[in-house]
Amino acid sequence: MDNFHFDLVSPERLVFSGEVEHVVVPGSEGQFGVLAHHAPFLSMLRPGILSILGPGQPRRIVVGGGFAEVAPEGLTVLAELAVPVEEFDRSQLLQEIKDTEEDLVDAKNDALRDKLRRRLDQLNRLELALGERGTRA
Amino acid sequence: MPSLKDLRNRIAATKATQKITKAMQMVAASKLRRAQAAAEAARPYAQHMDKVLGNIARGVVGLEWAPKLLAGTGRQQVHLLVVCTAERGLCGPFNSAIVRLARERAGALIAEGKEVKFLCVGRKGFEQLRRQYGRQILETVDLRAVRVLKFEHAQSIGEKLTRLFAEGAFDVCTLFFSRFKSVIAQIPTAQQIIPPVFSAQEAGNAGGAVYEYEPDEEDILAELLPLNIAVQVFRALLENAASEQGARMSAMDNATRNAGDMIERQTMSYNRSRQAMITKELIEIISGAEAL
Numbered sequence: 001m002d003n004f005h006f007d008l009v010s011p012e013r014l015v016f017s018g019e020v021e022h023v024v025v026p027g028s029e030g031q032f033g034v035l036a037h038h039a040p041f042l043s044m045l046r047p048g049i050l051s052i053l054g055p056g057q058p059r060r061i062v063v064g065g066g067f068a069e070v071a072p073e074g075l076t077v078l079a080e081l082a083v084p085v086e087e088f089d090r091s092q093l094l095q096e097i098k099d100t101e102e103d104l105v106d107a108k109n110d111a112l113r114d115k116l117r118r119r120l121d122q123l124n125r126l127e128l129a130l131g132e133r134g135t136r137a
Numbered sequence: 138m139p140s141l142k143d144l145r146n147r148i149a150a151t152k153a154t155q156k157i158t159k160a161m162q163m164v165a166a167s168k169l170r171r172a173q174a175a176a177e178a179a180r181p182y183a184q185h186m187d188k189v190l191g192n193i194a195r196g197v198v199g200l201e202w203a204p205k206l207l208a209g210t211g212r213q214q215v216h217l218l219v220v221c222t223a224e225r226g227l228c229g230p231f232n233s234a235i236v237r238l239a240r241e242r243a244g245a246l247i248a249e250g251k252e253v254k255f256l257c258v259g260r261k262g263f264e265q266l267r268r269q270y271g272r273q274i275l276e277t278v279d280l281r282a283v284r285v286l287k288f289e290h291a292q293s294i295g296e297k298l299t300r301l302f303a304e305g306a307f308d309v310c311t312l313f314f315s316r317f318k319s320v321i322a323q324i325p326t327a328q329q330i331i332p333p334v335f336s337a338q339e340a341g342n343a344g345g346a347v348y349e350y351e352p353d354e355e356d357i358l359a360e361l362l363p364l365n366i367a368v369q370v371f372r373a374l375l376e377n378a379a380s381e382q383g384a385r386m387s388a389m390d391n392a393t394r395n396a397g398d399m400i401e402r403q404t405m406s407y408n409r410s411r412q413a414m415i416t417k418e419l420i421e422i423i424s425g426a427e428a429l
Contacts, residue, residue: 009185011288011371013178029351042189043351044360067361069189069348076185080288080364 002036005074006052008061010082015061021054023075025068034068034075041070045079046122049129060085062126090130097123141414144407148400155396161227162389169320169382175286176317176375183372190365191335193354202355206299206362209332210308215252217275217307217331218243219298221314221373222262223381224281229388231315231323231381232261238325239313243270254307258294258374275301286378288371295367302331314373315380321387323380330369333362 026048064081257263310331
């Protein structure tokens with residue numbers, strides 16, 4: 001199978017750069033996989049786990065919001081947060097879930113409440129995904 | 138004429154000062170290495186961001202629903218100058234250079250009859266602007282407690298800017314910081330971030346691919362524009378941090394060298410007056426002996 005170039009960048013550093021075969025990205029409208037020769041595509045991210053698949057060490061990286069760009073040259077993911085699953089601090093996530101729940105209670109209008117509810121849902125799903133990994137390991 | 142003891146004390150004091158400046162120089166050098174690495178690590182993100190945003194923006198500018206953060210309010214009346222400086226002094230002309238650039242811009246804008254507001258990031262800039270523009274300073278962001286600059290810090294400044302913009306506090310926002318070119322050269326720079334300016338060079342190589350968007354362009358832009366502001370602020374702060382250390386390093390290097398020269402001169406005058414006293418005493422003894 002063909003390989004393509006993949007860059008994962010956070011504001012603080014270049015987290016990953018190299019040739020890969022298959023990457024699964026948590027898009028805001030749903031997860032999507034990217035293989036070589038993918039059509040040009042731009043998507044926002046939701047908090048979730050980005051997986052680099054294929055031969056060699058598969059890697060799983062927790063990403064926060066940001067966006068992914070598929071261009072003819074390859075895939076670029078710009079994430080506000082990008083931490084390998086092994087180094088991720090779950091207590092921080094739990095804290096954020098709690099904060100969001102509190103914000104939801106205080107939210108004044110429907111638009112904001114809707115947004116917060118979606119965010120909470122995403123965070124919970126991430127927490128769930130991390131939990132699954134925990135029991136398996 | 139100072140006594141020998143005075144001279145000795147003075148030399149000791151200069152030596153102590155030299156030790157301090159030497160130590161500051163070495164601290165700055167090691168911090169510089171880290172700051173420079175951080176600034177370089179952040180560059181790819183800012184560049185990609187610029188490229189992607191530029192791509193979308195070109196398709197959207199001029200459309201009716203184009204977000205204000207991108208297209209501007211359509212007026213140029215109120216300018217917000219975000220002046221990023223250091224929290225500490227003793228770094229040569231670093232802070233003053235940034236403030237001078239901001240002040241010149243403010244003067245020019247006021248001469249055109251525009252309104253100018255300030256937002257200071259860093260204590261030093263605030264102190265220098267307070268006298269002249271005290272009432273126009275909206276807010277001061279203090280990063281003194283920050284040891285390692287994180288994206289969250291820039292994000293909170295970015296949110297502040299977006300909020301002020303949404304409230305209609307200003308029409309155009311310009312960022313003032315010092316671009317790190319090398320240890321001896323830091324260039325004070327002004328960068329307009331609201332509405333953003335995209336360089337013409339990128340426009341040339343962009344038009345190739347047609348993108349699919351998910352969700353649609355409007356939602357992406359709504360997310361991306363505030364993010365872009367935070368990213369630009371973050372980049373400015375990192376460049377600033379590296380510049381500050383570079384400026385401090387060369388300033389302290391100069392100070393150390395000056396202290397060395399001063400010690401040399403003081404030692405010379407100390408030795409001279411010592412020799413003068415010995416000679417004087419000898420003359421007194423000899424003339425006393427001759428008188429017998």
